[in-house]
Amino acid sequence: MTRRQPRRHTSVDGRPAQPDAVVIGAGIVGAAAAFHLAEAGHRVVVLERGAPNREGSGTTAGNLHIQAIHTRRPGQEVPVDNRRFLPLQRRASDLWSTIEERLEADVELRRNGGIMVAETAAQERELRHKQEMERAAGIPTELLTGDQAREALPLLSGTVRAATWCELDGYANPLLITPAYLAAAVRRGAEVHAFTPVTAIDRVEGTAGGYAVRSAERTWTAPVVIDAAGPWLGDVAELAGIPVEMAPVVIQMHATVRVPPVMRHLVQHIGEGLSVKQASAGNVLVGGGWPAQRRHDLAGLAGGRGRASLSSMAGNLAQASRVLPFLAELRLLRMWAGPLGATPDEMPVIGEVPGHPGFFVAGGTYAFTFAPLWGETLRNLVIGKPPPEPVGDLGPGRLLSGKAVDRSP
Amino acid sequence: MAEHEVDVDVAVVGGGPAGLAAALRLAGGGLRVAVIDEAGELGGQFYKRRAAPIAAAFGDFRPEGTALVQRVRAAAGIESLTHTLVWGAADDGGTLLTSDTRTGAAGRVTARATVIATGAFERTAPFPGWLLPGVVTPGFAMHLATMDRTPVGRRVVLAGTGPFLLPVACALLDVGVRVAELVEYNRPYRPRRDAFGALRHPARLREAAGYLLTLARHGVRIRQGWRVIAAHGDEERVRAVDIGPAGDAASRRVEVDALCVGFGFRPSTELARLLGCLTRPDPATGEEATAVDEDGATSLDGVYAVGECAGIAGVHAALVRGELAARAILRRLGREAPGTGAGGLAAARRRGRALDRFAALSERLYPVPADLATSLADETTVCRCEGVTAGEIRRAAGQGWNDIHGTKGATRAGMGPCQGRECGHLVAALAAPEGPLAFTARIPLKPVPVRTAMALGDLAEGDDAA
Numbered sequence: 001m002t003r004r005q006p007r008r009h010t011s012v013d014g015r016p017a018q019p020d021a022v023v024i025g026a027g028i029v030g031a032a033a034a035f036h037l038a039e040a041g042h043r044v045v046v047l048e049r050g051a052p053n054r055e056g057s058g059t060t061a062g063n064l065h066i067q068a069i070h071t072r073r074p075g076q077e078v079p080v081d082n083r084r085f086l087p088l089q090r091r092a093s094d095l096w097s098t099i100e101e102r103l104e105a106d107v108e109l110r111r112n113g114g115i116m117v118a119e120t121a122a123q124e125r126e127l128r129h130k131q132e133m134e135r136a137a138g139i140p141t142e143l144l145t146g147d148q149a150r151e152a153l154p155l156l157s158g159t160v161r162a163a164t165w166c167e168l169d170g171y172a173n174p175l176l177i178t179p180a181y182l183a184a185a186v187r188r189g190a191e192v193h194a195f196t197p198v199t200a201i202d203r204v205e206g207t208a209g210g211y212a213v214r215s216a217e218r219t220w221t222a223p224v225v226i227d228a229a230g231p232w233l234g235d236v237a238e239l240a241g242i243p244v245e246m247a248p249v250v251i252q253m254h255a256t257v258r259v260p261p262v263m264r265h266l267v268q269h270i271g272e273g274l275s276v277k278q279a280s281a282g283n284v285l286v287g288g289g290w291p292a293q294r295r296h297d298l299a300g301l302a303g304g305r306g307r308a309s310l311s312s313m314a315g316n317l318a319q320a321s322r323v324l325p326f327l328a329e330l331r332l333l334r335m336w337a338g339p340l341g342a343t344p345d346e347m348p349v350i351g352e353v354p355g356h357p358g359f360f361v362a363g364g365t366y367a368f369t370f371a372p373l374w375g376e377t378l379r380n381l382v383i384g385k386p387p388p389e390p391v392g393d394l395g396p397g398r399l400l401s402g403k404a405v406d407r408s409p
Numbered sequence: 410m411a412e413h414e415v416d417v418d419v420a421v422v423g424g425g426p427a428g429l430a431a432a433l434r435l436a437g438g439g440l441r442v443a444v445i446d447e448a449g450e451l452g453g454q455f456y457k458r459r460a461a462p463i464a465a466a467f468g469d470f471r472p473e474g475t476a477l478v479q480r481v482r483a484a485a486g487i488e489s490l491t492h493t494l495v496w497g498a499a500d501d502g503g504t505l506l507t508s509d510t511r512t513g514a515a516g517r518v519t520a521r522a523t524v525i526a527t528g529a530f531e532r533t534a535p536f537p538g539w540l541l542p543g544v545v546t547p548g549f550a551m552h553l554a555t556m557d558r559t560p561v562g563r564r565v566v567l568a569g570t571g572p573f574l575l576p577v578a579c580a581l582l583d584v585g586v587r588v589a590e591l592v593e594y595n596r597p598y599r600p601r602r603d604a605f606g607a608l609r610h611p612a613r614l615r616e617a618a619g620y621l622l623t624l625a626r627h628g629v630r631i632r633q634g635w636r637v638i639a640a641h642g643d644e645e646r647v648r649a650v651d652i653g654p655a656g657d658a659a660s661r662r663v664e665v666d667a668l669c670v671g672f673g674f675r676p677s678t679e680l681a682r683l684l685g686c687l688t689r690p691d692p693a694t695g696e697e698a699t700a701v702d703e704d705g706a707t708s709l710d711g712v713y714a715v716g717e718c719a720g721i722a723g724v725h726a727a728l729v730r731g732e733l734a735a736r737a738i739l740r741r742l743g744r745e746a747p748g749t750g751a752g753g754l755a756a757a758r759r760r761g762r763a764l765d766r767f768a769a770l771s772e773r774l775y776p777v778p779a780d781l782a783t784s785l786a787d788e789t790t791v792c793r794c795e796g797v798t799a800g801e802i803r804r805a806a807g808q809g810w811n812d813i814h815g816t817k818g819a820t821r822a823g824m825g826p827c828q829g830r831e832c833g834h835l836v837a838a839l840a841a842p843e844g845p846l847a848f849t850a851r852i853p854l855k856p857v858p859v860r861t862a863m864a865l866g867d868l869a870e871g872d873d874a875a
């Protein structure tokens with residue numbers, strides 16, 4: 001791996017200086033990468049097709065999943081490798097702890113802990129198994145009986161027979177964190193170009209290497225390109241002739257009207273896609289990765305986010321109200337759909353593309369929780385330092401569909 | 410499982426003049442119709458019904474509305490679903506999701522054609538002091554005076570623009586309010602070439618003259634070309650208002666205990682937009698109105714929009730438009746042969762066009778101030794649900810990263826219980842004048858109980874939302 005140092009920013013022939021890195025996609029991963037690279041002294045340009053934080057990063061639940069991820073989204077065919085996740089979650093948890101100081105911003109970070117409930121005997125067994133795995137990985141969780149769980153959160157229903165408690169679980173406001181990363185990056189010299197779709201990415205000939213990234217009006221040339229386009233990661237890579245296989249889906253969220261503070265914890269379910277929490281403003285947010293309308297799949301998303309599904313709405317709310325009966329008496333204010341840049345194996349993807357030096361991709365599932373880690377990881381990979389956690393097995397090589405075109409000159 | 414299932418030929422959403430006229434004609438043609446309205450009684454805003462004790466003591470309000478409602482109530486084939494909120498839709502409008510506004514009971518109305526007659530909202534414009542108690546819209550003051558016989562205050566300034574301010578002033582005088590000033594932003598009540606067109610509408614002229622005469626008899630001063638600058642008061646209520654000539658720093662303070670400010674009406678297009686009907690900017694106001702053809706057909710097959718939601722044109726136009734849409738649906742469903750009553754159809758279309766011309770004239774006489782949003786001081790609250798100021802919206806938009814949706818996310822403007830109905834046009838004007846004119850319409854169109862939403866769990870994927 002070559003070590004890349006920030007270049008001197010001299011302008012030649014009155015033309016604007018070229019960046020050290022072009023980040024494509026101003027979602028949370030792109031914004032975190034931009035911040036960490038700018039902090040390390042790199043000249044960073046962020047190119048965003050629409051408005052920053054408009055897609056998955058701004059529409060996600062905003063959960064910080066520190067206890068093991070055990071649940072599949074409704075319709076999710078492949079489970080995540082939750083054992084592989086644990087060291088990454090542990091590290092991400094530490095990074096989230098200092099994020100507000102680091103970004104000099106209030107992102108409504110709440111680390112009040114989380115409860116993952118079980119309602120059946122089989123789920124309770126799963127919970128015990130999960131807790132042993134967490135203990136081995138150094139994630140502090142505690143097994144609670146149903147009554148202990150209700151003591152911690154009296155709003156839980158009688159159907160809850162056991163739960164795990166993790167003090168590190170929490171949430172942050174998805175509407176604030178990505179703008180905070182971008183603002184901090186801009187303060188360190190990064191440029192953000194919103195409403196600037198990338199139309200072409202070409203390998204630069206000659207010894208300097210790198211890529212020419214074109215929009216309708218301008219071309220940026222940089223030795224490093226970071227493709228953080230979330231669900232469209234594969235489409236952007238395709239512009240550089242790199243066939244990365246992604247499996248994006250569109251999921252939905254629900255918000256009630258504001259109510260006085262009633263719950264401080266994140267509530268999840270070990271057997272079903274469910275997350276419930278009360279946002280700082282007072283709205284209770286209900287999610288769990290339930291699918292939005294199929295006919296508004298990603299291909300139809302170019303001009304919008306898709307539409308929430310009524311059957312998912314009814315299913316998600318019924319399940320949430322079964323676990324937390326007070327929800328049924330609140331009023332539903334809003335629901336929305338948003339894309340999730342999943343991979344076929346449901347694992348994150350991060351790293352340099354084999355055969356395409358300087359071309360990095362980063363995304364995949366649980367990108368919100370992992371964003372601070374992915375930001376630091378990308379910075380280290382770019383400057384040739386070992387990442388905070390090894391990610392060699394999460395590289396894009398596994399998603400290249402064999403037809404990868406090596407466009408090296 | 411929905412608790413109320415209604416299947417009809419035509420669902421009419423909104424029981425105001427346009428919806429009622431449509432329903433009567435549809436039922437007359439032999440179709441089964443459901444008229445759905447959130448309120449407890451049909452009539453909409455214009456033909457609002459007085460509660461029985463008030464009607465007994467003070468007489469009927471707009472008797473022609475009472476007669477229309479009675480005809481609808483008596484008509485065979487019309488089911489009146491009052492206290493019923495339409496909060497969502499599926500099947501391109503063929504299925505409407507409802508909620509009983511009293512009990513939250515979930516319901517579903519399925520139909521072969523849908524008439525959207527959702528009316529309009531009053532256009533509010535923030536100014537320093539607009540959140541003080543006692544600062545209300547003219548429509549609210551009118552409601553109190555006409556429905557409850559309750560004066561909104563003892564000494565009131567009525568301000569903004571539009572012909573609506575005249576009947577409101579008269580209604581306030583009728584319940585003993587002292588109307589200290591009528592502050593009209595435009596100068597419609599002086600001879601000008603533009604106004605000659607009104608001579609073709611003698612009935613409308615007589616109506617306006619009648620109001621002006623009443624105001625003159627009570628010595629109400631009409632200031633034309635003036636506006637409200639700021640209101641002053643305390644926690645209890647508004648105490649005074651500064652008014653002055655538009656575009657001039659001079660001002661005059663008037664003591665009041667209530668202040669009514671409104672700048673006409675804005676089409677209520679949420680349901681139409683949720684279904685995906687195309688909208689068009691209203692040429693005079695720049696507001697988004699549902700795009701329709703001469704008979705009210707929207708861009709979506711089987712969905713019609715009539716009355717104010719398709720463009721502000723007043724009650725007479727609403728009645729004609731309701732009738733025309735009903736006849737188009739009757740033809741569509743084979744209940745009226747294309748040639749039938751052709752003379753009547755041509756006459757109704759002619760009348761519709763004439764009333765549209767009158768509406769256009771009215772819009773020329775009472776244009777909405779072009780700087781309604783842009784003149785707002787940074788510290789003035791724009792989104793009152795979430796407490797967001799004009800300055801916060803400008804700063805969020807000023808980053809260059811945000812369109813109207815990004816500005817909503819960055820500031821929370823439009824995220825409250827009114828879902829951006831009140832502030833959406835202002836946020837759009839402040840943040841992204843070139844972009845959409847309103848926030849995206851989504852389900853639920855208005856907040857509904859979670860258990861109402863849960864009750865629709867038996868929806869198959871094929872029934873999924875529009």
